[in-house]
Amino acid sequence: xxxxxxxxxxxxxxxxxxxxxxxxxxxxxxxxxxxxxxxxxxxxxxxxxxxxxxxxxxxxxxxxxxxxxxxxxxxxxxxxxxxxxxxxxxxxxxxxxxxxxxxxxxxxxxxxxxxxxxxxxxxxxxxxxxxxxxxxxxxxxxxxxxxxxxxxxxxxxxxxxxxxxxxxxxxxxxxxxxxxxxxxxxxxxxxxxxxxxxxxxxxxxxxxxxxxxxxxxxxxxxxxxxxxxxxxxxxxxxxxxxxxxxxxxxxxxxxxxxxxxxxxxxxxxxxxxxxxxxxxxxxxxxxxxxxxxxxxxxxxxxxxxxxxxxxxxxxxxxxxxxxxxxxxxxxxxxxxxxxxxxxxxxxxxxxxxxxxxxxxxxxxxxxxxxxxxxxxxxxxxxxxxxxxxxxxxxxxxxxxxxxx
Ligand code: MLT
Numbered sequence: 001x002x003x004x005x006x007x008x009x010x011x012x013x014x015x016x017x018x019x020x021x022x023x024x025x026x027x028x029x030x031x032x033x034x035x036x037x038x039x040x041x042x043x044x045x046x047x048x049x050x051x052x053x054x055x056x057x058x059x060x061x062x063x064x065x066x067x068x069x070x071x072x073x074x075x076x077x078x079x080x081x082x083x084x085x086x087x088x089x090x091x092x093x094x095x096x097x098x099x100x101x102x103x104x105x106x107x108x109x110x111x112x113x114x115x116x117x118x119x120x121x122x123x124x125x126x127x128x129x130x131x132x133x134x135x136x137x138x139x140x141x142x143x144x145x146x147x148x149x150x151x152x153x154x155x156x157x158x159x160x161x162x163x164x165x166x167x168x169x170x171x172x173x174x175x176x177x178x179x180x181x182x183x184x185x186x187x188x189x190x191x192x193x194x195x196x197x198x199x200x201x202x203x204x205x206x207x208x209x210x211x212x213x214x215x216x217x218x219x220x221x222x223x224x225x226x227x228x229x230x231x232x233x234x235x236x237x238x239x240x241x242x243x244x245x246x247x248x249x250x251x252x253x254x255x256x257x258x259x260x261x262x263x264x265x266x267x268x269x270x271x272x273x274x275x276x277x278x279x280x281x282x283x284x285x286x287x288x289x290x291x292x293x294x295x296x297x298x299x300x301x302x303x304x305x306x307x308x309x310x311x312x313x314x315x316x317x318x319x320x321x322x323x324x325x326x327x328x329x330x331x332x333x334x335x336x337x338x339x340x341x342x343x344x345x346x347x348x349x350x351x352x353x354x355x356x357x358x359x360x361x362x363x364x365x366x367x368x369x370x371x372x373x374x375x376x377x378x379x380x381x382x383x384x385x386x387x388x389x390x391x392x393x394x395x396x397x398x399x400x401x402x403x404x
Contacts, residue, residue, distance in 0.1 A: 084298075204237065
């Protein structure tokens, strides 16, 4: 008789955004006339920029001609895209990263879930609390998290690093020594950042204790302040301790197109074993390459026209962020984030629990957000709104919230 992976049975409930979607769908069914505004999941609303659409059309046409048809993509990504990424995202920022250290994938969500596979199951992970749920859930599926305690909403073998208003959303080095440290900056869900100096301390710490930082930079396009780095490789010594995960979803609206990449520097070694080699082996075995047409679209993100159009798109979302932040502050809410990230993290009013506030907002204002406790116990009492909606809806949602 076969057995299932019992680690799955330890997972609490369903994936956060599936739970929210179910609740919202049930509400909409019961209230068919309600005009629900969704500022929950960080999904983009602006259409793909014209320069990218043009590249997609061109690549589709190429697929229809025998001379320019492409079959399986190289499993690590086409050279044209890897070289463009290296040049624009790394060399231009003074980071010593080469094209062959970049692994193209179908997105940062899958990479951030899969990267743990190249590490031993008895490695200890450290995560910020609150945290993007994929990091913890994927490690739990692999059996690295111990047991889940429903009372404390924590896993027995995970090191949690609280990031709350009290410590300025800056994690402190944990008492227990971790092997793998997840850092997301700009942060999902809090929308806050670490300065370059603060991140450098984490890089030095990881090198000192022999840990790897899994650095999620999916939101780097939203950085507006000069002392926040766009890549962890802007910090000295990061090549020997950090893996960086990047996405095309948030900077170029590829949530439905799917493209991302992971950087594994060749200096990153566990004894004699190169993590670059392990990830290449894993990627080569389990992934058949992002589609040619999508990689051409990714290349267009870095064209002059693409860059200009995406700068506007990011500015559009950040206008929403500013409106939410200012509007909520005026209404008496305490708000964080929204300066270098498309997320606003607010304190729930009158010490309401995050899920109570979720229900209240859905029922009375028909606005959907994300309960902070869904990201971890220290997210309790907080709530996340995304700036990825369209401007008119965002203003309407604000108006409704202000009237509550
Ligand atoms: C979020 O809302 O946290 C993100 O959109 C989820 C994701 O990028 O997978």
